[in-house]
Amino acid sequence: MRSYLERCCKIVDAALDQYLPKATDRPATIHHAMRYSLFAGGKRLRPVLCLAAAEACGGEETAALPAAAAVECLHTYTLIHDDLPCMDDDDLRRGKPTCHVEFGEGIAVLTGDALLTIAFEILAKTPPSSRYGVADYVIELATASGSRHLIGGQVVDLEGEGLDVVISPAQLRYLHESKTAALLACSLRLGAMSAGASAEQVESLTTYGQAMGLAFQIIDDILDVTQTSEKLGKSAGKDEAAAKSTYPALFGLEESRQEADRLTKKAHMALEPLGDRALRLHQIADFLLVREY
């Protein structure tokens, strides 16, 4: 599994390197900053899901590659903006100083903007499949990452911070669904769409993505409590310090682990209609459940 992930990372990194302006292109600051944040050693989970979903639907890896690169640019922009002093105010990300610490706040805002913009430019290079075209791809990514989902989740998160109010399990689920699961599911859907998947296949992958995405976020919350900053590559204990509501805070560690298990089982079940070609997606769900960073 680890060699599969490493292979995917290499392919995605090569594609990103090709799609992005060179670090020396003018103005050099922004292109340097875009590459600084993008090549900081992320897990490339979203692109891997995109490629694995294409494979699960019988598609070609090359057809899914632009979409895979696009979701990683989009994810990286959200990290840069979320880390800003006016948001979560974080100094450490992927084991390195955050973009605004390294380049200043103004450049960090613009670097996020540039990665969001280029995400759509790269996505538009995804070839149309038998059932979907570029308009579908763009609307899919814009919806998942827009004001009702990904950005909406960050808004709710920001508004809740420091309020000293314990949010309900339903609210926490909304937060995790919008901030994490929406883009994970979108990455899978884009991979499937690039493969010309049927509506049923896309639906199966959406269910898988939502369940796996929630499990992923619960594990993230658990690791924030149990791991060191060094291991995570970002500030540990941050959630508690910010009085953020998390699964462990609401339910305790043990029950949170059980919920992650339950959701991972649900994710496996959702893949059944896809048969053997979904092997990688099964492995990814298991891998995410036992990860330590």
Place this chain on the structure above:
Amino acid sequence: MRSYLERCCKIVDAALDQYLPKATDRPATIHHAMRYSLFAGGKRLRPVLCLAAAEACGGEETAALPAAAAVECLHTYTLIHDDLPCMDDDDLRRGKPTCHVEFGEGIAVLTGDALLTIAFEILAKTPPSSRYGVADYVIELATASGSRHLIGGQVVDLEGEGLDVVISPAQLRYLHESKTAALLACSLRLGAMSAGASAEQVESLTTYGQAMGLAFQIIDDILDVTQTSEKLGKSAGKDEAAAKSTYPALFGLEESRQEADRLTKKAHMALEPLGDRALRLHQIADFLLVREY
């Protein structure tokens, strides 16, 4: 001319109202903030250019309308982010408190992000024309607004601020071309593309847009010196206070006016191959030259 502009504004505002989530959609803060900045009484210059370019190439207004709405969303996002304390730090925009003054910095960053995202979502609704498809539209907008052009210009602007160095006329031209002319030309090109324009027609409109865009920015610089904040709806005298290089600062008011005149003549000439259908574009160039806000 004024009635033409008013009619365009009405059509564009109705489209924006339809494309945007309702102000009450959850989370309400972000949707309220998106509408606050978008419906703050902008001139809608970019959408007007988009619609007029479509007309000049024999296209249908309805086909160009999504692209027209998209460029206005994109323009508004740049205003919100440029006004942030870590950028130009401006309190007044379109005669109202800026987004971050009204909603806080975090929400302002997210509101800009959401408008940038929805710009591509709306753009993707532009129907393919005889020569162009959604992939072309998306790459066109992403290029003009990306790290080499619009965002690149803001980077150079940000890096130059407070340096107390007089920039060269060539550098100032680069700034204006990337920060203003690129998106104006892009608005025209998108309108033309939605009308299935020939490569020659698109080229003519690009030349028109670049010349008119530079003239527009020179007039902007002049108005910043000669007009009150009340009339402009944004902080006047801001350029001088920030020690920004402008045309009047480098060349004086009189020579700046002459340069704007010269560029406007160039814009008119570029339209010649388009014939009578370009009437509105001729009128717009003249209107922008004599505007007082």
